[in-house]
Amino acid sequence: DSGVTQTPKHLITATGQRVTLRCSPRSGDLSVYWYQQSLDQGLQFLIQYYNGEERAKGNILERFSAQQFPDLHSELNLSSLELGDSALYFCASSVDFGDTEAFFGQGTRLTVV
């Protein structure tokens, strides 16, 4: 168990809908990362938060947004969903400010039908 909790584990929704993925980082970790893993794109970095503030942005679509709350949990909001958004979405957390590893949650498998 990595200590990073993601909910839900599986999500099936229709095109055009909006969903929210939740992530609780490991205790003490201030940095949260979101990644999308699809068969054709591999692991793509979406966005990073550190202590509540956005720190880095990757290949995140405008239809997607995220935030990190004062208790350090994070949510990734995906709206106007398309079939191509079907993927495994990972959250990872790390202590940050140093060359430290990131620990991943088990992922949320999103299927858009």
Add this chain to the structure above:
Amino acid sequence: AQKITQTQPGMFVQEKEAVTLDCTYDTSDPSYGLFWYKQPSSGEMIFLIYQGSYDQQNATEGRYSLNFQKARKSANLVISASQLGDSAMYFCAMREENYGQNFVFGPGTRLSVLP
């Protein structure tokens, strides 16, 4: 240009044998970290081993060791005494200090351990 290259889409190894998974990286940042993660069929990403750019010695964690050749910009993962449970996807990743400490992942290598 790809920051992380893993040239072996798939590898086979006999149980109890050693195997090397290749990883090359591209960075101009003097401070960076290199990581290997394992993703079994269940989907979770499991951290295996870490090597810092300033580390003089190759990292080792149990049966995993990282063959770090800085001048060649390579960070190959060596798994000794392979076990059936080692069958999985393996990802090499890099974290650069000057790029927000974000992790960049390679495309992965699928390792199959044969009985």
